[in-house]
Amino acid sequence: MIIILLGPPGAGKGTQATRIMNNNGLVQLSTGDMLRAAVAAQTEVGKKAKDFMDSGKLVTDDIVIGIIADRIEEDDCKSGFLLDGFPRTVAQAEALDQLLINKGLKLDAVVEMKVNDESLVDRITGRYTCAECNQGYHDTNLKPQKAGVCDSCGSTNFNRRSDDNRETVVSRLATYHAQTAPLLPFYEAQGVLKTIDGMADIDDVTVQINDVLKQL
Numbered sequence: 001m002i003i004i005l006l007g008p009p010g011a012g013k014g015t016q017a018t019r020i021m022n023n024n025g026l027v028q029l030s031t032g033d034m035l036r037a038a039v040a041a042q043t044e045v046g047k048k049a050k051d052f053m054d055s056g057k058l059v060t061d062d063i064v065i066g067i068i069a070d071r072i073e074e075d076d077c078k079s080g081f082l083l084d085g086f087p088r089t090v091a092q093a094e095a096l097d098q099l100l101i102n103k104g105l106k107l108d109a110v111v112e113m114k115v116n117d118e119s120l121v122d123r124i125t126g127r128y129t130c131a132e133c134n135q136g137y138h139d140t141n142l143k144p145q146k147a148g149v150c151d152s153c154g155s156t157n158f159n160r161r162s163d164d165n166r167e168t169v170v171s172r173l174a175t176y177h178a179q180t181a182p183l184l185p186f187y188e189a190q191g192v193l194k195t196i197d198g199m200a201d202i203d204d205v206t207v208q209i210n211d212v213l214k215q216l
């Protein structure tokens with residue numbers, strides 16, 4: 001199964017990708033996570049990507065297409081994958097179509113997570129993750145059961161992303177509307193677009209996505 005989670009920054013793509021991956025045995029492919037790892041490791045890709053990411057702009061298509069093209073060749077992608085944060089431009093979507101055609105694969109569904117812009121700023125400025133296992137949390141919406149201790153691995157170290165600040169969020173939202181929203185009619189025309197209510201509770205969103213997957 002090949003699924004895309006599509007939605008603005010903070011829509012809940014990463015949160016849901018982790019849950020769906022655990023339930024369905026799909027691998028989560030997050031270009032944001034891969035790019036952050038490249039920046040941290042100071043690779044050539046990381047050096048090229050850093051300024052774009054810091055300012056809330058998209059990294060160039062050739063870089064992210066290259067990352068995904070390499071990644072889907074790996075063994076763990078054989079039984080399917082869930083794309084989180086890719087594609088983000090029509091050029092990336094066209095490149096993905098071509099990559100899938102070359103491998104004889106087809107895209108099963110694009111799940112659009114619809115969320116109001118106003119709630120996205122709160123979601124992003126309250127977001128943090130476990131420094132050890134990357135489990136996601138939120139200051140008010142999703143706290144660890146025991147304050148300061150990760151539910152999944154017991155770590156007491158957490159990270160906040162440097163681009164999760166109010167100014168960069170505004171720029172990231174504008175980028176989404178200008179460059180990523182055109183993917184909605186693109187996938188609608190392919191007959192694969194499924195829209196769900198991303199404003200619902202986290203558990204309810206998971207139910208909605210699982211319902212879409214069951215119908216495939």
Ligand code: ADP
Binds near residue numbers: 008
């Ligand atoms: P979000 O939480 O906003 O959905 P991501 O972690 O997916 O953010 O991405 C963080 C940043 O990494 C983006 O603002 C952008 O600079 C870069 N990025 C991630 N995926 C892509 C992509 N498919 N194309 C271009 N840039 C990307």
Ligand code: ADP
Binds near residue numbers: 007012202
């Ligand atoms: P994305 O990957 O789309 O950028 P995340 O999954 O990281 O978004 O979610 C952004 C923040 O919002 C996280 O702190 C997460 O805990 C929180 N969150 C995710 N889904 C919901 C929801 N349905 N309701 C309230 N908060 C949510």
Ligand code: ZN
Binds near residue numbers: 131134135150153
């Ligand atoms: Zn953890």
